[in-house]
Amino acid sequence: MSKYYISFSFIFIICLSVNGQIDLRNIKLKLKKTSNSSERVKLITEIINYYQNRNLSDSTFFYAEKLKYIADKNNDSLVHAKYYTLKAKTYYLNSDYINTEKFALKAIKIYRNNNLVEDVANTQLILGNIYQIQDNNKSALQNFTEALPYLKNKDKISGLLGLAAVHGQINNLEAALNYYNEAYKLSTTLNLEEYKFDIYNGLSAVYNNSGDYEKALESLEKALTETKKNNRYLAQVVCYHNIGYLQKNLKNFREAKVTFENGISIFNKISNTYMMASIYMYYSEVIAELGNISGAEDYILKSENLFNEINNSSTKPSILNIKAKIEGFKGDHYKAIDYLKQANSIKHIDDIEIAEKNKLLLANFYDKIGDVNNAYKAYKNYTQFKDSIRNSQNKQKIERLKLQFDISEYQQDLKTKEQELNLLNEAKKASNYRNTLLFLLACGLVTFIYRQRKLNKAKEFALIAEKKVITLKEEKLSSEMAVKNTEITEYAIHISERNRMLEYFTNEIKKIKAQSDNTEVKSQLQNLQFYAEENLDINREKIIYNSNIKNTEQSFISKLKEKYPNLTPKEIKVATYALLKMSSKTISNQMGISIQSVNNYRFTIRKKLNIPKNKSIDEYLRDLN
Structure with a gap:
């Protein structure tokens, strides 16, 4: 799921x-x-x-x-x-x-x-x-x-909740859970029940992101229980909203209906227009799925009016999506298409997921009314949008990996600074002893030896820290390679799906062409058939090429590390791209560095691998592979 x-x-x-x-x-x-x-x-x-x-x-x-x-x-x-x-x-x-x-x-x-x-x-x-x-x-x-x-006390709980929220945002879910559990233990020890809502609400987000929806719902139910202890009505509505939304997305429409109705029943005790509008919006979607079309129309109108009252336009694509679904249930596919065209014409959309759904839904409705050309165009727009979203998500994954690496470096820096501070304090103590006992040569010698030992320990700590940094960089490289392999696999699946779609359209074009007597229509269909078949050939070549990249990288990197352990992660990366006959310009674009930096890495690789002047790097690496 x-x-x-x-x-x-x-x-x-x-x-x-x-x-x-x-x-x-x-x-x-x-x-x-x-x-x-x-x-x-x-x-x-x-x-x-x-x-x-x-x-x-x-x-x-x-x-x-x-x-x-x-x-x-x-x-x-x-x-x-x-x-x-x-x-x-x-x-x-x-x-x-x-x-x-x-x-x-x-x-x-x-x-x-x-x-x-x-x-x-x-x-x-x-x-x-x-x-x-x-x-x-x-x-x-x-x-x-x-x-x-x-x-101390309340402020410490707030600090733990802050750390949990940050780690949750960067998908470091294990750390987030640990901090939420620490906050829970401390709030229990100090008997500060008012923090339990934030803790359970935060835990539900972590479990939701990890795909454990049962625990997410369980945490939200606990958060709801906490809000009822001291009549925090707005917090109760937030819980009903989140529980109902999760149930809706899990297709538990009857449960979601009851949950949203519980939230609606206490609207008279809150003044938050946004929350009321949001619950009405999702409630209309749920009851439409359960067959109450007239009720769904009433509640989506209520939601729209409330959002307009507070000048909130960010939910417009969601409103239009639900209106289109309602019209679909009523059988008015043309009106549904009008709503979806309005939604897709909105330029700035915060919710990428709803934008993707609207594009796919528009293609489906065109298909239902038999409008093949517009269905094809809509589906093409959907696939292009989906591709751009996937690229953006992959970039975000890499950014999160970079951020986690930066966090590890920062935590290591904190430890190093702590060690430096301890060493500085020790050095001050040693200095005081030396000034006091300077006239005694023997004591001076002891102080000198003591300081030398401390310096040696500091060097050892620095060496350990350096090794950890190298390990982290190697782990980062492995993670990047894993992300790239996943991206290639997804890309191949996506192209295969697109090929199946193009083959279907090609066959349909051939049938239509055979049945048509109009020469101009046949000519246009011939051009469309040629375009589809040409894309099929290109896509097949892409699948083979990306498969070769995926198969080459892992075995080659293992051989290169084994034979030349002194190569850095970035040098290994440049060597891998060189093996694939990429130019310096292409490598610089892939790695986000300058062409001059790529050339410098090439020079270093040539030197470390002792590559003869009469032989190119990619030739040498192919022989090695």
């Missing part, structure tokens, strides 16, 4: 530390009476936290400026840092991530200058969250990882 992705984002909001219920009037009264700067800073901070908790931005900014006035007046950098942090939190709550980053970085700079590691960590938590929302996973990971050792 293919893997489905739940449309509603499984993004949790990291809880910002704010005070609970306070006597705001009493605090403002105290603020008026006191002239002590420290007391005023404390009271203003409580007021700002109160307003932040209620998302009252104007009041928050007003009192933040009072804090800035005190900081400027006393030239107090730490009060400035507190001001920057509170501003960053407010901008974050208003989804202004540019200003959030700007003020958070200012605060971190001051905290670091004063060695306030816990304040640095709490501010990095804000940065990590905005980077995760913006899909800047590398920066998010860096901030969450650096902050985690210094976070």
